[in-house]
Amino acid sequence: MRKLFITSFLMLLVFLLTTADIFGDKIKISISGGFEEIRFFEKNRVVYYSLSELAEILGGQLDWEIIGHKVKYTEPNFRFDFLIESPYFRLDDSLFNLTYPALYDEGQLFVAAETFTPFLDGVTVQKITWDGDSRMLRVEPEYFNVTDFGISSKANGILIEVFLTSALNYDVFVTEGNWINISIPDARINSPRILSRKDPRYMYKLNVHQVANTGQISLRLKKNVNKWSHKLVFDPPRIQVSIPDIDFEIDPSDTSPVIGPDNKIDVIIVDPGHGGKDYGAIGQSGTREKDIVLNIGKELAKIIRKDKQFKVIMTRDRDEYVSLEERAKIANEAGADLFISIHANASPRKNVTGWNVFFLAPARNDSARAVAQLENSFFLRELSAGGDNPGETDDDVYYDPIVNILNEMIMTEFQAESHDFAMMVDREFRRNLKTPARGVDQAGFFVLNKVFTPSVLVEAAFISNKTEEKILKDKDYQKEIAEGIYRAVKRFKAKYENQ
Numbered sequence: 001m002r003k004l005f006i007t008s009f010l011m012l013l014v015f016l017l018t019t020a021d022i023f024g025d026k027i028k029i030s031i032s033g034g035f036e037e038i039r040f041f042e043k044n045r046v047v048y049y050s051l052s053e054l055a056e057i058l059g060g061q062l063d064w065e066i067i068g069h070k071v072k073y074t075e076p077n078f079r080f081d082f083l084i085e086s087p088y089f090r091l092d093d094s095l096f097n098l099t100y101p102a103l104y105d106e107g108q109l110f111v112a113a114e115t116f117t118p119f120l121d122g123v124t125v126q127k128i129t130w131d132g133d134s135r136m137l138r139v140e141p142e143y144f145n146v147t148d149f150g151i152s153s154k155a156n157g158i159l160i161e162v163f164l165t166s167a168l169n170y171d172v173f174v175t176e177g178n179w180i181n182i183s184i185p186d187a188r189i190n191s192p193r194i195l196s197r198k199d200p201r202y203m204y205k206l207n208v209h210q211v212a213n214t215g216q217i218s219l220r221l222k223k224n225v226n227k228w229s230h231k232l233v234f235d236p237p238r239i240q241v242s243i244p245d246i247d248f249e250i251d252p253s254d255t256s257p258v259i260g261p262d263n264k265i266d267v268i269i270v271d272p273g274h275g276g277k278d279y280g281a282i283g284q285s286g287t288r289e290k291d292i293v294l295n296i297g298k299e300l301a302k303i304i305r306k307d308k309q310f311k312v313i314m315t316r317d318r319d320e321y322v323s324l325e326e327r328a329k330i331a332n333e334a335g336a337d338l339f340i341s342i343h344a345n346a347s348p349r350k351n352v353t354g355w356n357v358f359f360l361a362p363a364r365n366d367s368a369r370a371v372a373q374l375e376n377s378f379f380l381r382e383l384s385a386g387g388d389n390p391g392e393t394d395d396d397v398y399y400d401p402i403v404n405i406l407n408e409m410i411m412t413e414f415q416a417e418s419h420d421f422a423m424m425v426d427r428e429f430r431r432n433l434k435t436p437a438r439g440v441d442q443a444g445f446f447v448l449n450k451v452f453t454p455s456v457l458v459e460a461a462f463i464s465n466k467t468e469e470k471i472l473k474d475k476d477y478q479k480e481i482a483e484g485i486y487r488a489v490k491r492f493k494a495k496y497e498n499q
């Protein structure tokens with residue numbers, strides 16, 4: 001009897017440990033040197049925190065509309081509208097998907113920490129980051145005003161650029177050993193980003209120093225610096241240091257882009273979508289789009305690089321955030337001949353499956369619009385700080401952000417070639433992929449819209465579908481996608497080169 005009791009007690013314990021969600025705990029917020037705590041719980045391994053308590057700490061306000069289960073979170077510069085139990089929410093007048101639903105518990109609104117925090121970060125003046133490992137939310141005062149660095153060869157010398165968020169005082173001085181130092185008294189330097197721009201073709205070293213408010217970027221060039229000049233320019237604001245009469249003779253066989261157009265089809269841009277704080281879509285078992293598409297992108301780059309007639313430039317080759325503007329800039333500066341963006345699709349309807357190939361044009365049906373919305377959403381929220389709000393249609397559940405995009409979309413120039421290339425990818429995929437074909441469609445993607453070259457966006461499969469989530473993780477499938485695209489690239493070259 002006693003034994004039976006103990007056994008059932010143990011079973012009950014096991015049952016509780018395996019099924020119970022963790023409720024009522026507190027997570028820490030590190031904010032301006034101190035700590036605060038807010039409620040959180042974990043459900044299906046997703047951490048949700050109380051936006052009600054967070055809003056109070058940040059000085060915002062939550063308003064409940066009990067009928068209709070709506071919650072508004074308002075601050076002077078932005079407004080979120082949530083629907084309890086729905087993953088969709090509005091930020092000002094655009095609709096987005098959080099992957100996980102907003103939840104109600106004991107009078108408070110809970111949102112998924114991992115997917116919601118980047119949105120909050122995008123609209124607040126503070127830098128807000130969620131650290132899933134230590135379960136801590138960090139709120140820091142707004143951060144970098146020195147954002148990026150570039151070095152490039154020009155006709156007569158080299159150009160060094162330091163990108164700023166606004167005009168800043170600075171000084172440039174050259175010290176022994178060909179060190180070029182750019183000193184900025186009121187700098188908050190994005191050091192990781194800038195250090196990642198170290199280009200060994202030009203420099204032995206690239207250093208960033210930040211001491212209190214003063215920042216300095218120093219680089220040691222591989223050639224002698226005899227004269228230099230500098231100026232502050234705008235659009236975007238940046239410091240330019242020109243060093244004339246210096247010749248680096250950059251080896252053309254390395255991956256440096258050929259600047260300017262030629263009549264060869266040889267510079268291929270591989271653009272794995274999302275990255276860093278932008279996770280893209282998330283599968284039911286937690287697979288992140290940004291990781292899958294990076295793997296496919298790397299595989300594709302590897303395959304194309306084996307073919308020596310092509311040069312490949314990746315817009316990102318690691319888990320980092322690259323803005324859409326930046327991706328377009330990379331392509332345009334490289335004189336790209338083809339731009340291939342790689343993504344994984346997602347739908348609230350979990351049974352939807354298949355691959356798609358999109359080219360840039362006004363979206364012609366609802367599912368193409370939904371895809372464009374999904375892929376544009378991260379960028380649109382960055383835009384949505386300003387801009388006016390076009391109306392929404394009554395019968396459309398989604399607010400259609402493409403309206404915004406189409407207004408400024410003039411890039412129909414490469415539509416025919418883009419369509420043709422999309423059809424070539426389609427043909428290769430149909431031949432080799434086991435996932436269902438959804439075929440070629442047109443949609444207005446922001447990332448494609450500023451690239452001055454034929455461009456397509458491949459949705460490799462639906463990460464929101466359990467089976468396809470698994471398939472997407474399969475190395476063989478990733479390889480098949482990459483090989484299909486590569487064969488289409490070869491066809492495209494054969495058809496269009498020297499035309």
Ligand SMILES: [Zn+2]
Pocket residue numbers: 273274280281289342343344374375
């Ligand atoms: Zn995507």
